[in-house]
Amino acid sequence: xxxxxxxxxxxxxxxxxxxxxxxxxxxxxxxxxxxxxxxxxxxxxxxxxxxxxxxxxxxxxxxxxxxxxxxxxxxxxxxxxxxxxxxxxxxxxxxxxxxxxxxxxxxxxxxxxxxxxxxxxxxxxxxxxxxxxxxxxxxxxxxxxxxxxxxxxxxxxxxxxxxxxxxxxxxxxxxxxxxxxxxxxxxxxxxxxxxxxxxxxxxxxxxxxxxxxxxxxxxxxxxxxxxxxxxxxxxxxxxxxxxxxxxxxxxxxxxxxxxxxxxxxxxxxxxxxxxx
Amino acid sequence: xxxxxxxxxxxxxxxxxxxxxxxxxxxxxxxxxxxxxxxxxxxxxxxxxxxxxxxxxxxxxxxxxxxxxxxxxxxxxxxxxxxxxxxxxxxxxxxxxxxxxxxxxxxxxxxxxxxxxxxxxxxxxxxxxxxxxxxxxxxxxxxxxxxxxxxxxxxxxxxxxxxxxxxxxxxxxxxxxxxxxxxxxxxxxxxxxxxxxxxxxxxxxxxxxxxxxxxxxxxxxxxxxxxxxxxxxxxxxxxxxxxxxxxxxxxxxxxxxxxxxxxxxxxxxxxxxxxxxxxxxxxxxxxxxxxxxxxxxxxxxxxxx
Numbered sequence: 001x002x003x004x005x006x007x008x009x010x011x012x013x014x015x016x017x018x019x020x021x022x023x024x025x026x027x028x029x030x031x032x033x034x035x036x037x038x039x040x041x042x043x044x045x046x047x048x049x050x051x052x053x054x055x056x057x058x059x060x061x062x063x064x065x066x067x068x069x070x071x072x073x074x075x076x077x078x079x080x081x082x083x084x085x086x087x088x089x090x091x092x093x094x095x096x097x098x099x100x101x102x103x104x105x106x107x108x109x110x111x112x113x114x115x116x117x118x119x120x121x122x123x124x125x126x127x128x129x130x131x132x133x134x135x136x137x138x139x140x141x142x143x144x145x146x147x148x149x150x151x152x153x154x155x156x157x158x159x160x161x162x163x164x165x166x167x168x169x170x171x172x173x174x175x176x177x178x179x180x181x182x183x184x185x186x187x188x189x190x191x192x193x194x195x196x197x198x199x200x201x202x203x204x205x206x207x208x209x210x211x212x213x214x215x216x217x218x219x220x221x222x223x224x225x226x227x228x229x230x231x232x233x234x235x236x237x238x239x240x241x242x243x244x245x246x247x248x249x250x251x252x253x254x255x256x257x258x259x260x261x262x263x264x265x266x267x268x269x270x271x272x273x274x275x276x
Numbered sequence: 277x278x279x280x281x282x283x284x285x286x287x288x289x290x291x292x293x294x295x296x297x298x299x300x301x302x303x304x305x306x307x308x309x310x311x312x313x314x315x316x317x318x319x320x321x322x323x324x325x326x327x328x329x330x331x332x333x334x335x336x337x338x339x340x341x342x343x344x345x346x347x348x349x350x351x352x353x354x355x356x357x358x359x360x361x362x363x364x365x366x367x368x369x370x371x372x373x374x375x376x377x378x379x380x381x382x383x384x385x386x387x388x389x390x391x392x393x394x395x396x397x398x399x400x401x402x403x404x405x406x407x408x409x410x411x412x413x414x415x416x417x418x419x420x421x422x423x424x425x426x427x428x429x430x431x432x433x434x435x436x437x438x439x440x441x442x443x444x445x446x447x448x449x450x451x452x453x454x455x456x457x458x459x460x461x462x463x464x465x466x467x468x469x470x471x472x473x474x475x476x477x478x479x480x481x482x483x484x485x486x487x488x489x490x491x492x493x494x495x496x497x498x499x500x501x502x503x504x505x506x507x508x509x510x511x512x513x514x515x516x517x518x519x520x521x522x523x524x525x526x527x528x529x530x531x532x533x534x535x536x537x538x539x540x541x542x543x544x545x546x547x548x549x550x551x552x553x554x555x556x557x558x559x560x561x562x563x564x565x566x567x568x569x570x571x572x573x574x575x576x577x578x579x580x581x
Contacts, residue, residue, distance in 0.1 A: 011387050018384070019399045025414045025457060026402070028425060032417070041423035044432040085307075093304030100297035108301065115312060117570075121518065121539060122563040123312060125546050125555055126319035129329065148307035179296055208407035210521050211539070230409040233416060233525045241417045248413040252406055259405035263398050 033246035040241040055246035068250050070221060071228035075207060076254070078143040078224060082206045083199055085144060090153035091195060095187055097154070098161035099169070100179070109158075112151040128215045142216040143224065147206055153198045160194045161187075193265065200262040207255050225251040319556045327553035329546060334553075341557035352545075352554050356561075358533060359541035366537065367516040370452055374512040375505070378460040382467030383497075397468065401461035408458070408521030415454035416441070416526045442531045451522050451535060458522075459515060463508050470504040471497070506577040510570050517566050538562050 024046075032040050033055050035048045043049070059068045096102050097109055131142040168190075172182050188195075213224040223231070229251045238244060323341055326334035344352045385396045403411070418425045419440040427437040440446045478496045487495070498505070520539040523529055529536040542562070546555035 008389060011384065012389075012392060015384055015388055015396055018381070019396060022400060022457070023402075025411075025418065026406075028418065029410075029414050032425075042428065044425070044428040089304040089307055092300040096297050096300040100300060101294050102297040102301055103294050108305075111308075115308070117567060118312070118316065119514070119518075119563040119566050121542065121559045122319060123315035125542070125552060125559060126322060127311060127315035128546075129322070129552060130315060130318060132329070145307070146311050148304075149311035151308065154304060179300075204405055208405075210408050211543075215543075226407045226409045229407075229413055230521070230525055233409065233413050234528070238416075241423065244413055244417060248410045252410045255405045255407070256402065259402065260398065263401070 029245045029249055029252075032241055033249050035242045037240050037242060040245075052242075055240075055242040056250075058243055059247050059250065066228070066232065066247060067220060068225070068228065068247050071223050071225040072251065072254070074140075074143075074222060075225040078140060078213075079203055079206045081140070082144045082147045083202045085148050086150065086153055086202045087195060087199055089148055090198065091157060091188075091191070093154045094157035094161060095183060098158050099166070099187075112154050112158075115149075115151045116155065124212065124215065131216060137216055138218045138222045140222075143213055146212060147202065150202075153202065156198055157191055157194050160191055164190055196262070196265045200258070200265060203258060204255060207258075319560065322552055323557035323560055325553050327556070328550045329552050330550055337553070341553050342561065345554065345557055345561060352558075355541050355545070356538075356558055359536055359538035360562075360565075362534060362536055363517060363519055363538040365448070366451070366519050366535075367513055369448060370455060370516045371509060371512045373452065373456055374459060374463060374516070375509050377456060378463035378508070379467050379505070381460060381464045382471060383493075385464070386468055386471045397465065401465050403458050404461045406458065409525060411454055411458045412522055412525035415450060415457075415522075419450040419526070441527050444531060444534055447527045447531060447535055451519075451526055454522055454526060455516075455519075459512075463512070466504055466508060467501065470501040474500040502577075506573070509577075510573050513569060513573065514566060517562075517569075 027046060031046050031048055034051045034053070035043065036050065036052045036054065039049060058064065059066050097105060097112075102108060127146060128137075128142075131137055136142055169182050169186050172186050177185070208226060209224075210226045210230065214227045214230065217223050217227055220228075229248055232238065232244060232247055324336060324338060326337050326341075328334060341352075344350055345356045347353055348357065381400055385393060385400065388396055419427075421427065421437065421439045421441060424440065426440065431437060438446055440450045474497055479492060482492050482496060518539060519537040520543075523535040523537050524540055527535045529540055538558075539562075542555050542558045545551050545558060
């Protein structure tokens with residue numbers, strides 16, 4: 001279907017206006033974070049009349065009232081460790097399911113699929129209670145470990161491997177390669193795009209998770225950044241929109257950067273997870 | 277080669293030792309059992325007991341927790357039905373916008389020339405990278421009654437302020453807007469990917485036959501993306517059922533508890549009432565309701581095929 005140039009131009013203009021509206025909340029966050037209290041409370045202009053960095057000073061400086069950087073550190077640590085763990089166990093499991101001689105393969109595959117239908121809320125509080133019984137509340141352990149039970153990644157890589165020809169592996173095998181060598185030199189390069197997708201999805205899931213970290217942390221130092229910001233929203237600090245938005249921006253920026261950097265992988269990737 | 281047991285097939289039907297296969301599967305299996313199966317079974321067990329977070333097991337009570345939650349007239353059932361009602365209201369008002377707006381957005385982005393498409397796709401998808409707390413922080417300041425940005429703009433335009441977060445239906449509207457902004461990007465991406473796979477020659481053929489836009493949409497586009505449409509409707513129902521962060525942070529369950537969602541209620545049962553037995557039973561009932569709704573949707577959508 002060929003469209004006329006005018007038609008295309010109208011579509012692009014309409015889309016641009018909607019895109020701008022769509023970005024408004026983020027633009028509001030950015031500009032409000034540079035407004036002083038009085039202006040932020042009363043202004044109807046997005047753009048600050050007088051710029052101030054004091055909001056950032058009060059959350060980032062030495063002796064900051066709110067330990068945003070500490071929360072960000074916790075989130076970073078937990079997110080990287082959790083993503084590494086998920087990718088490690090999922091790749092091995094998917095490889096085993098798709099290619100190796102796993103006893104009871106059908107059974108294992110069906111529990112992977114069945115687990116996808118279990119609503120998270122059903123296991124959340126019992127899991128919290130179990131971690132509590134082992135005195136692991138307010139440590140990094142529950143913040144990292146819980147995500148490893150998600151079967152989505154196994155399913156994603158398994159589906160990909162099923163559609164991937166075996167010839168290369170068999171050739172490598174005849175040449176005398178071991179299972180680990182085949183995994184390292186044949187399988188891994190082939191599944192790299194899916195692994196990248198799984199990594200970004202897992203990264204954002206853990207980074208942005210809220211209910212679980214709010215349940216298993218209690219001290220201020222152990223909070224992840226989503227829990228910390230949530231406490232700010234609920235707390236007395238909420239009276240200052242500028243400071244609130246500065247904290248929110250600092251909390252959100254790392255995830256936004258990862259998202260934009262990995263966007264290409266990601267956009268294509270959601271397809272495979274979705275269509276199934 | 278100790279780990280291989282070949283069956284000697286020249287065509288490469290290789291057989292690999294079971295031990296080695298199990299070793300590779302084991303890390304995942306351990307995680308899966310410890311962090312999903314054990315909590316699942318333990319949750320069922322707890323729900324049959326009088327159980328508190330601080331005091332532990334207070335004795336077997338059979339189905340009493342379930343009966344208390346489902347029989348109207350006590351504090352547990354009152355809380356549960358309130359949360360269920362509010363959650364169902366949100367599901368009812370949110371699923372259609374979540375699916376339809378993202379479909380409209382996907383159709384719009386899809387008709388943009390390829391070179392520019394990438395940028396629009398990224399922009400509309402960007403809120404996926406924002407956490408529910410950040411979304412709530414932003415929208416709470418946009419909508420807050422006194423000093424909120426929306427009211428400031430409305431005042432400048434000569435309109436009087438609306439008490440967005442403390443009056444219905446405005447509180448639901450604020451939460452709906454925040455949720456739509458937060459999640460339509462993801463839905464849109466799936467729709468765009470589905471639209472990319474529609475057979476283009478069918479459009480050309482229908483153009484020759486003089487079909488208009490609506491005819492093309494309803495006879496070619498929609499049937500081709502129906503699978504994704506159903507999938508996204510189900511995903512949206514599940515997501516809306518899990519309403520928690522937005523109502524906790526933007527409206528704090530108010531006004532007059534009208535936005536207390538089911539998960540908020542369960543969370544309060546466990547932590548404020550220290551009643552893990554009731555909380556677990558509520559979570560299980562909620563899970564069963566969700567699975568029943570999803571199964572029904574699935575059944576009705578694909579019945580004809």
